[in-house]
Amino acid sequence: MVDEAQTEELTPEPSPRPLRVAWIASRGTLERFGRVYQPLAIGLMDEMVSITALHPAGADLRQLPTPAVATVAYRMGKWWTSWRRVADDLLAGLRNKRFDLIHALEASSAELAQRIAAALDVPYVVSSYSLGDGGRLRRFHRAPKAVFAASTAILKDLRRYRFLPADSIHLLRPGVYQVRQATCFIEPQYSVTIVAGGKMDDLAANSAVVKAFSELRSRNYDCVFFILGSGRAERQVRRLSERLAMRQTLTFSDAQPLWELPGMFKSADIYISPVPSRTLDIECLLAMAAGVPVLASSEGAADFIRSGQTSLMFARGDASDLAEKLTGLLEDRPSAKKLAESALAYLRENHGAAGMVAEVSRTYRSLLAPKA
Numbered sequence: 001m002v003d004e005a006q007t008e009e010l011t012p013e014p015s016p017r018p019l020r021v022a023w024i025a026s027r028g029t030l031e032r033f034g035r036v037y038q039p040l041a042i043g044l045m046d047e048m049v050s051i052t053a054l055h056p057a058g059a060d061l062r063q064l065p066t067p068a069v070a071t072v073a074y075r076m077g078k079w080w081t082s083w084r085r086v087a088d089d090l091l092a093g094l095r096n097k098r099f100d101l102i103h104a105l106e107a108s109s110a111e112l113a114q115r116i117a118a119a120l121d122v123p124y125v126v127s128s129y130s131l132g133d134g135g136r137l138r139r140f141h142r143a144p145k146a147v148f149a150a151s152t153a154i155l156k157d158l159r160r161y162r163f164l165p166a167d168s169i170h171l172l173r174p175g176v177y178q179v180r181q182a183t184c185f186i187e188p189q190y191s192v193t194i195v196a197g198g199k200m201d202d203l204a205a206n207s208a209v210v211k212a213f214s215e216l217r218s219r220n221y222d223c224v225f226f227i228l229g230s231g232r233a234e235r236q237v238r239r240l241s242e243r244l245a246m247r248q249t250l251t252f253s254d255a256q257p258l259w260e261l262p263g264m265f266k267s268a269d270i271y272i273s274p275v276p277s278r279t280l281d282i283e284c285l286l287a288m289a290a291g292v293p294v295l296a297s298s299e300g301a302a303d304f305i306r307s308g309q310t311s312l313m314f315a316r317g318d319a320s321d322l323a324e325k326l327t328g329l330l331e332d333r334p335s336a337k338k339l340a341e342s343a344l345a346y347l348r349e350n351h352g353a354a355g356m357v358a359e360v361s362r363t364y365r366s367l368l369a370p371k372a
Helices: 004-010 029-046 083-093 107-120 133-137 152-161 203-218 234-243 258-265 282-289 319-331 333-350 353-368
Strands: 019-024 049-056 070-074 101-104 124-128 146-149 169-171 192-196 223-228 250-253 270-273 294-296
Touching: 019 107, 019 353, 029 049, 029 282, 029 353, 070 083, 083 107, 101 107, 101 353, 107 124, 107 133, 124 133, 124 353, 133 152, 146 152, 146 353, 152 169, 192 203, 203 223, 203 234, 203 319, 234 250, 258 282, 270 282, 270 319, 282 294, 282 333, 294 319, 319 333
Parallel strands: 019 049, 019 101, 049 070, 101 124, 124 146, 146 169, 192 223, 192 270, 223 250, 270 294
Antiparallel strands: none
C-alpha cells in the first residue's frame, strides 16, 4: 500500500503550457547570428516553445531548424523601410496565427517587433548585440518588457540609458556549439593556415595585418594567409598586398556565411581579430569554439576576449607587435594549443547552449505568468 507522502513523491510535475513566440529578424540577422539562434530554437522545442520566424524575403534560412521552425517572409525597401507598412503587410498575412510573445532578434528589428506586439496586444523582448542599442530602444513609445544583453559591456551600456528597470535587462551570452579539443597545428606536414576576419573599414589596422603576414614570410615560416571580409579600405589593402608581393600566399575573400565558418576554422591554425567592434565579434567567438587560438586587438563588446586566458592581445595597427605575437605561437605550438584549450574551457562555462535556452525560456514564461 502506498501512503500519501509516497503518492506526492510519485506525482509528476505538470508540463509547462505551450508558448507561441514570433521571432523577428531584420536584414542580415540570420546570416550573422544563425549559429546562435539554431541551438536556441532546437532547445526551446524541448521547453514547449514553438517558434515562427518572421524574416526579410531572401534571407538565408539554412541555419534554422526548419520545418520545425515555421517561417514567414516580409518585404523590405532596398534603401529604407517604412516599418508601419511592413507591419501592416505582415499582420495581414498573420490573421490566422496567434502569438503569446514577440522577440526581436536584434535591436534593428525592434521597431517592427514593437508594432506587431502592439497590434496583437502581447509583450515583446529584444536581443542586443551592440554597444549603443539603448539609444535606439529608449526612443520607442512602447518599451520592451525585457532585453537580452549579449555581454556585460552591452548590459552596462543598456542600463546607462535607463529606458527599463535594471532587472529587466538580462545578461544572455550567446551559446554556441564547441569542439572537444583544440584543432590547431594537428597536421604538421601542411602549411600553417592563418585567418584574419572582420570588416575592412580601418585602413591602418588591416594594413598592419598584411605587413605582419609579409614579415612572417620574410622569416621563412611556411604559412598561407586568408583575409575574410570587405569594406571601405579593401582596395587599398589589396594594393598593399600586391606591393609586398603577397599574391602567392595571401587570399582575400568576402565575408563568409556564418554557417560555413566553423568548417573553415577547423582547418585554420590561428585566427586574428584586427579591429575592435561595437558589435559582438561573432566570428571570433566561432573561431574559439572551433578550437583555434585567437589574437585580438581589443575586447570590444565581447566578454570572451580575455587577455592571456582566451586570447593574446596585440596593439591595434602595430604590424611589428602582431608579427611578434604570431611568431610566438608558431615557435611554441604547445602554448598555442594550451591557449585554445583555455578558451574552450571558458566557452563551455559561459557560452553553452543549454544555459542560453534555460534563461530565454525562463524569461519568456516569467513575462507571461499571471500577475499575483
